[in-house]
Amino acid sequence: MKSLASQIHAFGKALMMPISVIAAAGIFLGLAAAMQNPAITGDAFANLQVPQLIIGFIRKVAGALFANLPLFFAVASAIGLAKAEKPTAAFAAVIGYIAMNVGISATLASKGLTAATTTPEALQKAGMDQTAAMMTSAEYIDMLGIFTYNMSVLGGVIAGLITVLLHNRFYTQQLPTAISFFGGRRFVPIVTVVVLPLIGVLLALIWPTIGEGIAWVGLMIGKSGQYGAFLLGTSERLLIPTGLHHILNETVRFTPIGGMATVDGQSIVGALNIFNTSLTHPGAIPDETVRGATQFLAQGKIPVMMFGLPAAALAIYHTARPEHKQRVKALVLAAALTSFTTGITEPLEFCFIFVSPVLYILHALLTGLSFMLMSMLQLMIGNVQGGAIDLVVFGILGGSKTHWWWTIVLGVIYVPIYYYGFRFVITRMRVETPGRESDEEQKPELVAADERTKVIISGLGGEANIEDVDCCFTRLRVRVKQMNEVVDQTLLTTGANGINRVSEHDVQVIYGPQVEKIANDVKTALGVA
Numbered sequence: 001m002k003s004l005a006s007q008i009h010a011f012g013k014a015l016m017m018p019i020s021v022i023a024a025a026g027i028f029l030g031l032a033a034a035m036q037n038p039a040i041t042g043d044a045f046a047n048l049q050v051p052q053l054i055i056g057f058i059r060k061v062a063g064a065l066f067a068n069l070p071l072f073f074a075v076a077s078a079i080g081l082a083k084a085e086k087p088t089a090a091f092a093a094v095i096g097y098i099a100m101n102v103g104i105s106a107t108l109a110s111k112g113l114t115a116a117t118t119t120p121e122a123l124q125k126a127g128m129d130q131t132a133a134m135m136t137s138a139e140y141i142d143m144l145g146i147f148t149y150n151m152s153v154l155g156g157v158i159a160g161l162i163t164v165l166l167h168n169r170f171y172t173q174q175l176p177t178a179i180s181f182f183g184g185r186r187f188v189p190i191v192t193v194v195v196l197p198l199i200g201v202l203l204a205l206i207w208p209t210i211g212e213g214i215a216w217v218g219l220m221i222g223k224s225g226q227y228g229a230f231l232l233g234t235s236e237r238l239l240i241p242t243g244l245h246h247i248l249n250e251t252v253r254f255t256p257i258g259g260m261a262t263v264d265g266q267s268i269v270g271a272l273n274i275f276n277t278s279l280t281h282p283g284a285i286p287d288e289t290v291r292g293a294t295q296f297l298a299q300g301k302i303p304v305m306m307f308g309l310p311a312a313a314l315a316i317y318h319t320a321r322p323e324h325k326q327r328v329k330a331l332v333l334a335a336a337l338t339s340f341t342t343g344i345t346e347p348l349e350f351c352f353i354f355v356s357p358v359l360y361i362l363h364a365l366l367t368g369l370s371f372m373l374m375s376m377l378q379l380m381i382g383n384v385q386g387g388a389i390d391l392v393v394f395g396i397l398g399g400s401k402t403h404w405w406w407t408i409v410l411g412v413i414y415v416p417i418y419y420y421g422f423r424f425v426i427t428r429m430r431v432e433t434p435g436r437e438s439d440e441e442q443k444p445e446l447v448a449a450d451e452r453t454k455v456i457i458s459g460l461g462g463e464a465n466i467e468d469v470d471c472c473f474t475r476l477r478v479r480v481k482q483m484n485e486v487v488d489q490t491l492l493t494t495g496a497n498g499i500n501r502v503s504e505h506d507v508q509v510i511y512g513p514q515v516e517k518i519a520n521d522v523k524t525a526l527g528v529a
Contacts, residue, residue, distance in 0.1 A: 070156030077160025103200020234368030300371030301386025307411030320435025343385030461485025
């Protein structure tokens with residue numbers, strides 16, 4: 001069970017690679033959409049040929065990224081879970097994804113299903129009504145020039161996971177002397193070419209059943225309306241300490257659970273895919289469909305990230321002991337600004353979720369309520385973070401149809417709710433938030449910046465105890481040999497906001513947005529950069 005938990009966390013970490021690219025590309029796409037909207041820039045700018053050509057080029061680049069998301073997820077899954085020789089795993093994942101779709105395509109062809117026979121027109125000639133023909137045609141897609149099932153990101157993840165299983169088993173494989181050249185890491189792409197087409201054949205046989213199951217779950221969430229948004233918002237916050245919220249988010253963003261739409265005869269599945277497609281194909285997706293997707297995206301986070309959590313930070317500061325206020329001010333101010341601007345919340349959340357289950361649950365419920373209210377008020381703000389950047393780019397610049405002002409209205413209401421709610425719980429239940437720890441548990445003074453890397457390694461049990469080092473948006477993720485060698489107090493002196501032991505060998509040290517540099521420094525010191 002603990003090994004499974006470790007693998008799940010590694011998988012969640014792997015998903016962060018393509019998600020970071022999508023988030024950045026989405027911002028560029030949102031700016032481009034705003035600049036091509038005459039209601040924002042005026043008719044004169046909209047008619048300028050050169051600027052509009054540049055903006056159109058940006059849209060095409062972003063559109064190409066979103067169109068090939070399954071391949072990116074296949075590569076990311078393989079890199080994240082490979083034990084060693086990660087470049088080989090990434091190369092094999094590309095081969096595996098292509099080979100798997102070839103197997104699917106061949107199986108479909110044997111059933112008489114091709115790009116020509118599955119067009120809406122061809123299906124109507126075969127006796128289907130127009131609606132059924134459109135829905136059936138949308139189940140298929142041309143991916144990298146291969147006719148296959150439209151499995152979206154899930155197809156890429158399946159290919160990546162199976163490829164990395166083969167990689168971890170065979171990258172050290174030795175062959176007889178006569179063919180030894182093909183052994184070791186060279187053997188991985190070879191065995192991938194053999195196995196993944198067979199997986200494609202199997203998928204082609206069972207995918208219709210899997211697709212019906214996913215569609216059923218999506219239908220249930222769709223029927224639940226704003227209550228589905230409440231469940232997502234609450235569950236995502238509750239999963240924050242485990243790191244598994246990434247997997248929940250990706251399920252909604254890239255599978256039919258987050259919604260379905262049809263553009264140019266192709267099915268678009270997942271909340272984030274629908275929103276981004278609405279930016280690359282203006283007017284192609286009805287606003288109501290886009291709103292159904294964005295209820296699972298950034299709009300539900302904005303009142304919490306921009307207003308609620310900064311108010312909670314103020315309550316934590318005001319309830320700290322006078323002699324510790326200066327230290328706490330520096331801590332919560334940086335965390336609050338990060339939450340307000342980017343929507344990255346872990347540095348602030350880890351100040352209270354481990355020391356107060358009441359605050360933890362209150363925060364989760366308020367987040368779920370925000371998701372539900374934004375859905376009820378018909379907002380249409382997408383992307384993934386929920387900070388001021390998303391509000392400006394996808395809300396204000398998106399025009400009045402986004403109903404962006406409701407996020408500020410709810411945010412203003414959330415300020416006193418979070419402030420007084422947190423202050424009441426902290427003082428009444430004597431919660432030991434930063435600056436209120438008992439004397440023997442006071443957070444130690446921070447070490448000098450030039451000593452930080454050495455102290456981190458020491459706090460993790462020394463170089464000999466560290467097996468692997470990586471990071472996501474806010475956390476240093478480390479695999480250690482002996483968990484009892486990890487010293488929390490030592491790590492806290494390096495500026496960590498918290499330490500989370502996720503399995504008997506995996507520990508996460510929460511640093512916030514600066515974690516990328518910290519991870520690189522640690523890798524360099526260990527000689528594995």
